[in-house]
Amino acid sequence: MSTLPAPVAAAKILDHIEPGTDLIVPIANGEPRDVLDAIEAANESLEGVRVHQMHCLHDRPYLHGAYGDRMRHISYFLSHITRAPYAEGHLDYAPANFSEVPLIMAATTRDPIVIAASSPPDRRGYFSLGTSADYVSSMIGRRPFFLEATPHMPRTHGANVIHHSQILGWCESDRELVAVPRVAPKQVEETIAALVAEQIPDRATLQVGIGGIANAILAGLCDHRDLGLHTELLHDGVMDLVDAGVITGIAKEHRRNRAVATFAMGTTDLYRWLDENAAVEMLRVEYVNDPREIAGLSNFVSVNATLEVDLLGQCASESIGTRYFSGSGGQADFARGAMYSPGGKAFIVLPSTTREGASRIVSTLASGAAVTTLKNTVDHVVTEHGIARLRGKTLAQRARALIAIAAPQHRDGLSRQAHERCLLHD
Structure with a gap:
């Protein structure tokens, strides 16, 4: 049985990013915040990197065009975060029915890397994508993953678990998930x-x-x-x-x-x-x-x-x-x-x-x-x-x-x- 590799620094993702790399990020709380922080910190070394995601929850400089074409966002569903940057021309929007997003990503990206938040690994070396399955779960075993494990991510059941042998690496984070309060109906x-x-x-x-x-x-x-x-x-x-x-x-x-x-x-x-x-x-x-x-x-x-x-x-x-x-x-x-x-x-x-x-x-x-x-x-x-x-x-x-x-x-x-x-x- 293979041994679970030790966690690495979030910046290790940079070893796998080349000019023109497509990065795929899960929806909402599936975003690995420390990993994206590390990528943005190294923006001067990037070239033509594109980040694909639905419903972004965290505001970032690159969403507002801070790094030009070195790092650009493609949204498949605008959120309160991406609405204004899209209107200002700093990111792109690709319309799609949610069911078709995986097919569209497969057709429009080249050898993408999935970067995702996850639960910590269990004793058998399996991570859970927690609140996400969305368009990335079908990429497990087909595309390389780099994970950011946080104890705040629930371990859920279904088709969103990934073994350590199927990842490029993983880092640890203590960042909490974005909580959405209940809305009292009018x-x-x-x-x-x-x-x-x-x-x-x-x-x-x-x-x-x-x-x-x-x-x-x-x-x-x-x-x-x-x-x-x-x-x-x-x-x-x-x-x-x-x-x-x-x-x-x-x-x-x-x-x-x-x-x-x-x-x-x-x-x-x-x-x-x-x-x-x-x-x-x-x-x-x-x-x-x-x-x-x-x-x-x-x-x-x-x-x-x-x-x-x-x-x-x-x-x-x-x-x-x-x-x-x-x-x-x-x-x-x-x-x-x-x-x-x-x-x-x-x-x-x-x-x-x-x-x-x-x-x-x-x-x-x-x-x-x-x-x-x-x-x-x-x-x-x-x-x-x-x-x-x-x-x-x-x-x-x-x-x-x-x-x-x-x-x-x-x-x-x-x-x-x-x-x-x-x-x-x-």
Whole structure:
């Protein structure tokens, strides 16, 4: 049996970085902060290094163009950290459905190195990627890894463990994970959540995002029985339902009795709960977000938020007009999977108005807005004023249903615009 190599300094990663090296970093808390610190410290020796990552949580000089082309970031989902640097032209954004990110990275990188945060090794020499499986777990054994082990990273089960024989090296760190506090839902979010929760049957399998509406939906499911979980993001609301015996997974056709996710983000309590928790499996995103796999789960319910919906049912979820806000993520993956699931339902949720009072149900999307979920895929749209059921409906039926769930003060204007667009004729 091979012997676990001793940890090295984070700067040892520099021995493996050549001109033009592509570095792949896991999503969110999968970022190895000391390793990236060491790379930035040596920026004068870098040449054409590109860092590929979804949803960055830590601000860094290179994100703002501090080192020019010596080190540049490619984002696959903009975060609050990368939004402004992208708008200023200091980093690049590659749009992609989350399920397809591994394929895109494979096609656009050359012999990449994965640098990732992990748990410390166990007695058999296995590290766990903890809160991440995402696009890097499928690279285990296929691409070189350099790990940064921290005792704060939970050891999770699934397809995200890596043996010491499969890594270039590893270093130690005591940096804590970024904790995301629970978001208390607003009244309008609770109203939307109640409308969705009553549409979810017992024994359904769920995908629910994060935020006030998602938290309120999960809180409203406490009296349900034997729900399943198959979601890209696992957070605190899920933990509550697993502990309460509401999420059991016994009705799932795949990964029965297990809660499935591809990454996790939440409070410190969540990270402690995940540690050695055999009820949870962290699996690669190509599996979790594959619409074909999702379609094989009966009564699949997908819930995702959007920014704006037009009267055709098109959803702009990643940009506000021409200004990019986030990314495609897995919204379309899960909406299409739910479409083909026996008994499946997909919900797009949003408050009917912005904070300034403008309608989020619009005649046409803002000029330049990116369509995240196509009109042909959208199933249900939910605001605090009700549910618009769009699947299989005519354009006129869609327009009427969406106008009916818009804020009352905007309905007349939307109706007039629908007639001007020839969506309505009476």
